[in-house]
Amino acid sequence: MIQMQDVYKVFERKGVTNEALKNINLTVNKGDIFGVIGYSGAGKSTLIRLVNYLERPTKGRVLVDGKPLDLFDTKQLRAMKKNIGMIFQHFNLLESKTVFDNVAIPLVLTKTPKTDIQQRVTELLEFVGLGDKAKSFPNELSGGQKQRVGIARALASNPSILLCDEATSALDPQTTRSILQLLKRINEEYNITIMIITHEMSVIQEICNRVAVMEKGEIIEQGTVLEVFGKPKHPTTKNFVRTVIQDSMQSNMKELIQRQSAQQRHQLDANQQIQIYKLEFVGEHASEPIIHTLYRKYVNVQLNILFANMTEIQSTTLGHMVIQLKGNNEDIQEAVAFLEDKGVTIREVKE
Amino acid sequence: MFSTSITLNQFIVAIQETLVMVGVSLLIGSLIGIPLGILLVVTRPGGVLESKLFYSVLNPIINIVRSLPFIILLVAIIPFTRMLVNTSIGTSAAIVPLTIYIAPYIGRLVENSLLEVKEGILEAAESMGATPFQVIRYFLLPEALGSLILTLTTATIGLIGATAMAGVVGGGGVGDLAISFGYQRFDTFVIVVTCIILVIIVQGVQSLGNYLARKARRN
Numbered sequence: 001m002i003q004m005q006d007v008y009k010v011f012e013r014k015g016v017t018n019e020a021l022k023n024i025n026l027t028v029n030k031g032d033i034f035g036v037i038g039y040s041g042a043g044k045s046t047l048i049r050l051v052n053y054l055e056r057p058t059k060g061r062v063l064v065d066g067k068p069l070d071l072f073d074t075k076q077l078r079a080m081k082k083n084i085g086m087i088f089q090h091f092n093l094l095e096s097k098t099v100f101d102n103v104a105i106p107l108v109l110t111k112t113p114k115t116d117i118q119q120r121v122t123e124l125l126e127f128v129g130l131g132d133k134a135k136s137f138p139n140e141l142s143g144g145q146k147q148r149v150g151i152a153r154a155l156a157s158n159p160s161i162l163l164c165d166e167a168t169s170a171l172d173p174q175t176t177r178s179i180l181q182l183l184k185r186i187n188e189e190y191n192i193t194i195m196i197i198t199h200e201m202s203v204i205q206e207i208c209n210r211v212a213v214m215e216k217g218e219i220i221e222q223g224t225v226l227e228v229f230g231k232p233k234h235p236t237t238k239n240f241v242r243t244v245i246q247d248s249m250q251s252n253m254k255e256l257i258q259r260q261s262a263q264q265r266h267q268l269d270a271n272q273q274i275q276i277y278k279l280e281f282v283g284e285h286a287s288e289p290i291i292h293t294l295y296r297k298y299v300n301v302q303l304n305i306l307f308a309n310m311t312e313i314q315s316t317t318l319g320h321m322v323i324q325l326k327g328n329n330e331d332i333q334e335a336v337a338f339l340e341d342k343g344v345t346i347r348e349v350k351e
Numbered sequence: 352m353f354s355t356s357i358t359l360n361q362f363i364v365a366i367q368e369t370l371v372m373v374g375v376s377l378l379i380g381s382l383i384g385i386p387l388g389i390l391l392v393v394t395r396p397g398g399v400l401e402s403k404l405f406y407s408v409l410n411p412i413i414n415i416v417r418s419l420p421f422i423i424l425l426v427a428i429i430p431f432t433r434m435l436v437n438t439s440i441g442t443s444a445a446i447v448p449l450t451i452y453i454a455p456y457i458g459r460l461v462e463n464s465l466l467e468v469k470e471g472i473l474e475a476a477e478s479m480g481a482t483p484f485q486v487i488r489y490f491l492l493p494e495a496l497g498s499l500i501l502t503l504t505t506a507t508i509g510l511i512g513a514t515a516m517a518g519v520v521g522g523g524g525v526g527d528l529a530i531s532f533g534y535q536r537f538d539t540f541v542i543v544v545t546c547i548i549l550v551i552i553v554q555g556v557q558s559l560g561n562y563l564a565r566k567a568r569r570n
Contacts, residue, residue, distance in 0.1 A: 054474065054477055054478060077480070078480035078481075078482070079480065080480075081477075081478060081479065081480030082479070082480045084478070086475070086478040088471055088474070088475065090471055092469070092471035092472055092474065092475040093475075094472065094493060094494055095494065095568075096493045096494055096496060096497070096567070096568065097493060105479065105489060106479045108489065109479055109480070109481050109485055109489065157479070163478075
């Protein structure tokens with residue numbers, strides 16, 4: 001649906017060049033809710049503006065529906081833009097026009113007959129839950145309501161792609177959630193492909209199925225949300241994931257355990273030892289009674305759960321656990337092998 | 352103080368002359384100035400119809416005309432005025448320099464008003480695939496309407512001030528009355544009455560402008 005091939009974007013201002021995007025390659029498939037996350041200045045805004053050619057790439061190619069945008073003339077670009085809706089962080093509604101007229105604008109631009117406009121706008125306002133606000137002005141609405149108007153306006157021309165530029169960044173958490181639910185409905189009911197840029201990991205967690213992580217103009221990691229959340233590789237990605245998933249102990253807890261195990265070590269028999277492991281469960285492994293089996297089967301190993309957390313992403317459960325095993329080296333190794341066999345990712349934690 | 356050499360009728364004629372000069376030059380000046388302001392905004396770097404050549408020619412021309420004090424412009428363009436209206440004296444002769452004076456002024460004010468329209472609105476317009484004409488018609492002008500009304504109010508008041516100098520070319524009006532009777536013939540009464548009339552007119556124009564602008568902003 002959307003493809004970017006070796007895209008570079010360089011801004012030049014007063015002789016100073018700034019490479020906003022470097023070597024961008026990404027594909028957004030039809031029906032995706034594709035999230036792009038990064039800190040401010042990472043180049044996300046420039047990236048999303050390439051899709052409807054508000055920004056043109058300095059090098060490389062952007063394809064929408066398989067068609068390269070650089071081959072389009074002005075008229076074709078305008079037609080293409082009608083197939084792509086866009087919503088903004090600050091809504092960008094016309095303050096001088098009513099909610100109805102704001103939503104009607106894209107239709108007025110295409111010279112749609114008045115009766116059709118009336119019908120379509122009414123229908124859209126019902127869909128976004130603002131059926132009673134048609135005659136209000138934007139400054140009489142709350143932030144969430146304004147974004148709903150923005151969404152209705154973006155949908156007016158029946159697009160197949162919706163671009164969301166930090167659409168929830170100016171909203172409180174509760175309003176954010178309701179807007180995200182609305183976006184999900186749009187994706188499901190109208191089969192509209194959605195591309196979202198954000199700096200909030202919770203947005204990605206809530207509705208995206210695929211994600212790209214950006215830093216300094218580059219995509220440093222991309223894949224399904226489950227992959228990226230489950231096994232973040234880049235430190236920046238890990239930082240983002242940590243904002244929504246707690247995958248390790250808090251530091252005061254850590255200190256306590258370190259002190260305890262140091263004490264215990266003095267009292268250990270010669271062939272006994274204490275090891276700490278970090279476990280990761282994905283999907284059905286998270287709901288199997290693995291720990292129970294471990295406890296029952298390996299009676300010579302003393303099991304102590306230090307930390308556990310479950311998170312749901314894309315209706316798949318992601319579990320994180322830190323355990324302490326005490327026993328003979330062989331027994332511990334057997335227990336670890338059992339966990340690996342059950343599909344649990346296990347990693348020894350050195351203190 | 353109440354002994355005066357002019358009649359009520361002279362006052363009424365003078366007010367009429369002022370209104371005609373302001374009205375006609377405001378109308379023609381707006382017809383030239385508003386498109387001028389729009390052109391300045393759309394052809395500037397980054398505008399929807401960016402044109403370096405056009406902008407870099409238009410911009411200094413406006414500055415040149417704007418830098419001439421009205422009293423100098425008035426006499427400097429007498430040949431042009433004569434060519435246009437076949438006379439260099441009288442109310443219609445005053446309207447030509449008034450128009451040339453006010454059109455670039457309106458152009459500048461309109462430019463400022465339109466530049467106040469938030470960048471995001473234009474980005475939204477562009478994302479909808481609006482043509483440059485549609486951007487102006489459906490986004491720029493409606494969003495700037497309130498500010499444009501205040502702009503024209505300011506221009507009108509500036510114009511009322513300028514008409515006082517129209518007496519130089521026999522243009523008449525209340526300003527001329529004040530100079531030729533009040534000042535040159537020491538008729539204090541005329542000066543006082545003229546001032547009162549001008550204050551009332553300016554207050555009225557400003558209040559009307561404020562009212563209309565408020566209405567435009569909140570419909």
